[in-house]
Amino acid sequence: MWFPRVSLLLLAVAAVRGDDSIDAAEQVPASSSNSSAALFQAETVQLTNLSLQSVVDNNQLNSSDAALFDFADGNLAKRGLFTRSSAACKTGPGDTWWPSSTIWQIFDLLLGGALVKPPPIGAVCFNDPFGVYNAQSCSDVINSWTDSTLHVDHPTSIMNPLMQGLTCKPELGPNGQCTTGGYPVYVVNAQSVYHVQLAVNLARNLNIRLVVKNTGHDFAGKSTGADALSIRTHQLKNIKYYAKYQDSHYQGAAFKLGAGVQASELYAAANAKGVDVVGGEGKTVGVAGGYMLGGGHSPLSSLYGMAVDQVISMELVTPDGRFVTANRDSNPDLFWGLCGGGGSTYGIVTSVLVKAYPKLNKYSTAAFSFATTDSVTADDFYNALNLYMRAAPDYTDNGEYHYWFVLPTGPGSFMFLMQAWFAPGVGQDVLQSRVEPVLDKIRAVGIDVEATYAEYTDFYSMWQATFPLEAVGSDNAITTGRLLPRENFLNETRWDETFSVLRWTSETVGSLVFGFTIRGSPSNGVYPDNGVNPAWRNSSMHAMTGIQWDQDITPAARSAQASYLTNTIMAKWRATCPNSGSYMSEGDPNEPNWQQSFFGSKYPKLYQLKQKWDPTGLLYANRAVGSENWYIKGQDPNIAMQNGRLCKA
Numbered sequence: 032m033w034f035p036r037v038s039l040l041l042l043a044v045a046a047v048r049g050d051d052s053i054d055a056a057e058q059v060p061a062s063s064s065n066s067s068a069a070l071f072q073a074e075t076v077q078l079t080n081l082s083l084q085s086v087v088d089n090n091q092l093n094s095s096d097a098a099l100f101d102f103a104d105g106n107l108a109k110r111g112l113f114t115r116s117s118a119a120c121k122t123g124p125g126d127t128w129w130p131s132s133t134i135w136q137i138f139d140l141l142l143g144g145a146l147v148k149p150p151p152i153g154a155v156c157f158n159d160p161f162g163v164y165n166a167q168s169c170s171d172v173i174n175s176w177t178d179s180t181l182h183v184d185h186p187t188s189i190m191n192p193l194m195q196g197l198t199c200k201p202e203l204g205p206n207g208q209c210t211t212g213g214y215p216v217y218v219v220n221a222q223s224v225y226h227v228q229l230a231v232n233l234a235r236n237l238n239i240r241l242v243v244k245n246t247g248h249d250f251a252g253k254s255t256g257a258d259a260l261s262i263r264t265h266q267l268k269n270i271k272y273y274a275k276y277q278d279s280h281y282q283g284a285a286f287k288l289g290a291g292v293q294a295s296e297l298y299a300a301a302n303a304k305g306v307d308v309v310g311g312e313g314k315t316v317g318v319a320g321g322y323m324l325g326g327g328h329s330p331l332s333s334l335y336g337m338a339v340d341q342v343i344s345m346e347l348v349t350p351d352g353r354f355v356t357a358n359r360d361s362n363p364d365l366f367w368g369l370c371g372g373g374g375s376t377y378g379i380v381t382s383v384l385v386k387a388y389p390k391l392n393k394y395s396t397a398a399f400s401f402a403t404t405d406s407v408t409a410d411d412f413y414n415a416l417n418l419y420m421r422a423a424p425d426y427t428d429n430g431e432y433h434y435w436f437v438l439p440t441g442p443g444s445f446m447f448l449m450q451a452w453f454a455p456g457v458g459q460d461v462l463q464s465r466v467e468p469v470l471d472k473i474r475a476v477g478i479d480v481e482a483t484y485a486e487y488t489d490f491y492s493m494w495q496a497t498f499p500l501e502a503v504g505s506d507n508a509i510t511t512g513r514l515l516p517r518e519n520f521l522n523e524t525r526w527d528e529t530f531s532v533l534r535w536t537s538e539t540v541g542s543l544v545f546g547f548t549i550r551g552s553p554s555n556g557v558y559p560d561n562g563v564n565p566a567w568r569n570s571s572m573h574a575m576t577g578i579q580w581d582q583d584i585t586p587a588a589r590s591a592q593a594s595y596l597t598n599t600i601m602a603k604w605r606a607t608c609p610n611s612g613s614y615m616s617e618g619d620p621n622e623p624n625w626q627q628s629f630f631g632s633k634y635p636k637l638y639q640l641k642q643k644w645d646p647t648g649l650l651y652a653n654r655a656v657g658s659e660n661w662y663i664k665g666q667d668p669n670i671a672m673q674n675g676r677l678c679k680a
């Protein structure tokens with residue numbers, strides 16, 4: 032039990048039941064999904080009209096308390112007592128409608144103890160006000176700060192601390208200030224659909240800001256929010272393999288994945304079954320959460336398309352509190368929007384069913400680097416880079432995926448690192464015959480370059496050897512990117528313009544330029560109609576950059592740096608391909624005209640679906656569909672920090 036004080040009434044309730052909970056859940060049949068895959072056990076535990084009424088009938092809750100947890104169409108809530116959605120701002124602590132401690136206790140009893148009120152991750156470094164100072168824990172947090180697992184494992188921490196508002200920086204303890212800032216106040220560690228439904232209904236009925244956190248990788252602060260109740264999906268870890276799944280649209284191998292499954296877990300499971308799945312490059316990124324809902328790019332995307340293109344069916348809790356199946360037959364409009372419309376938009380997904388592919392025979396990689404030296408000038412360096420980059424459409428036509436970095440290493444010096452030139456389905460000999468001609472051109476510029484090659488018999492060992500755990504947690508940088516379309520590479524004039532902008536960003540601004548040579552559509556050209564940003568379909572490169580500033584910069588100067596990235600650097604990038612877009616899950620938290628950039632021509636339909644499925648705006652996230660109807664009080668105009676009050680625009 033989290034709460035220090037438990038009311039006599041509740042103690043009495045608990046005593047009568049002999050435990051610390053009020054069970055309002057109903058066990059539904061595993062076959063009640065509208066897909067051909069059975070529900071996970073965690074999905075069969077649900078809140079229903081009858082189960083909620085039963086705790087009232089048993090005198091465990093009176094009807095006004097129970098009404099707080101009722102569905103949008105429920106009898107109890109229908110009385111209109113809790114329809115607060117007309118208020119100008121979401122309900123925050125101190126407001127009349129913010130739940131009393133007794134209500135939070137009742138909520139925790141209904142959840143069987145799954146409610147927590149976590150201090151910020153940095154609170155262990157401060158004497159006040161959370162009272163959890165601990166020198167050892169503090170140095171552990173500081174030392175592990177760049178390790179994504181630290182933030183995944185914490186109920187509220189996220190990997191882009193800037194979005195939280197930097198209100199509890201561990202380095203500023205023990206006598207400095209630490210406040211909750213942009214972190215949620217309460218978190219439900221969801222272990223069942225029932226837990227998710229209770230949280231959705233409470234937040235909707237009282238107009239409380241609702242946040243969903245899976246791993247916390249999101250760049251744009253979409254998994255955090257001030258004054259919020261958060262649903263944490265991390266513990267929904269089930270994985271089930273179907274060797275022969277069958278419905279009227281798909282026959283073949285499939286995986287059903289709980290919302291909390293991470294890439295490394297899925298890849299290990301797929302390897303054990305001898306199949307391939309489309310997941311991210313990052314080790315600790317989620318699969319079924321924001322990654323997939325936002326599209327999801329993968330080392331296998333140039334071959335099989337985006338991760339979300341693989342989805343057969345999803346189970347989710349919609350903003351009205353109901354549990355539904357979304358697929359091509361059941362709620363097909365919702366399914367269309369969920370597949371690419373982004374996280375935290377149409378509901379809280381509890382599982383996804385995705386296609387698996389027969390494994391390939393071979394997976395090959397190449398790695399190389401080159402740099403400016405006494406004899407390699409900056410011109411030579413950028414000429415060589417140009418020679419590699421301009422053939423991007425050829426590489427992606429081969430189904431390849433490359434991950435590379437252009438690093439400024441000092442005044443006038445630069446290094447190119449091809450971390451992974453990945454070719455699925457071919458051996459090292461074939462890959463060599465593709466890479467060496469490119470390296471020969473680079474050698475002709477006068478640069479000595481040698482590649483190291485490797486060949487694997489399964490995707491999993493390739494992935495483990497090739498993609499190290501990436502550092503996260505920086506609070507003095509913002510990154511963004513642009514999906515560079517095929518036509519930018521094929522038209523010589525256009526390519527020259529594009530490359531000169533990339534070179535200017537690297538050479539003159541001095542920013543890191545990095546990215547992926549990737550196409551977001553399969554090699555057979557066939558992909559489903561869904562909410563994915565159409566810019567992915569013609570992409571040959573997902574190029575990224577960012578801006579970094581000194582740690583001791585003033586907030587005003589920091590804001591100016593962010594604006595420089597958004598409005599100066601990226602304006603040049605956008606001008607090279609105005610009709611293309613940017614990847615919402617790795618984009619600028621302050622992207623201007625984001626509806627066009629992140630969603631393209633899909634936006635009007637996505638917005639219409641938002642009004643249909645979430646009419647009161649229960650789910651808000653920075654630059655998610657429908658977020659233009661809200662604003663955050665006191666927000667820096669150039670950095671979308673989440674530590675202010677969420678209000679209606």
Ligand SMILES: Cc1cc2nc3c(=O)[nH]c(=O)nc-3n(C[C@H](O)[C@H](O)[C@H](O)COP(=O)(O)OP(=O)(O)OC[C@H]3O[C@@H](n4cnc5c(N)ncnc54)[C@H](O)[C@@H]3O)c2cc1C
Binds near residue numbers: 243245250318326373
């Ligand atoms: C180190 C690193 C590596 C990355 N590698 C890749 C990569 O290879 N390919 C790629 O495409 N992207 C990659 N990304 C970007 C990644 O896709 C996004 O950060 C994405 O938002 C992560 O989703 P998540 O669910 O793990 O994270 P979270 O930050 O927890 O969630 C992201 C968003 O989805 C929402 N959400 C989460 N779960 C659910 C759910 N069950 N139902 C509804 N909404 C939900 C959240 O509310 C939030 O809005 C990487 C990011 C990092 C930091």
Ligand SMILES: *[C@@H]1O[C@H](CO)[C@@H](O)[C@H](O)[C@H]1NC(C)=O
Binds near residue numbers: 095
């Ligand atoms: C319901 O119970 C709560 C205590 O949890 C109490 O404050 C409230 O007055 C009760 N309402 C009714 C209508 O009895």
Ligand SMILES: *[C@@H]1O[C@H](CO)[C@@H](O)[C@H](O)[C@H]1NC(C)=O
Binds near residue numbers: 105106
């Ligand atoms: C739940 O009860 C409400 C009110 O009686 C009713 O409108 C609704 O259809 C019921 N929903 C389900 C799924 O039983």
Ligand SMILES: *[C@@H]1O[C@H](CO)[C@@H](O)[C@H](O)[C@H]1NC(C)=O
Binds near residue numbers: 064356357
């Ligand atoms: C399944 O489909 C039926 C008929 O359309 C619908 O009544 C039911 O609510 C759906 N169940 C789920 C879980 O989506």
Ligand SMILES: *[C@@H]1O[C@H](CO)[C@@H](O)[C@H](O)[C@H]1NC(C)=O
Binds near residue numbers: 522523524525
């Ligand atoms: C190539 O790009 C230039 C500059 O964007 C444009 O003016 C020209 O029309 C393009 N040529 C073709 C053949 O598309």
Ligand SMILES: *[C@@H]1O[C@H](CO)[C@@H](O)[C@H](O)[C@H]1NC(C)=O
Binds near residue numbers: 518565566568569
């Ligand atoms: C891809 O590019 C072609 C040629 O420029 C264009 O006609 C088509 O509309 C683009 N497709 C998408 C999905 O944007």
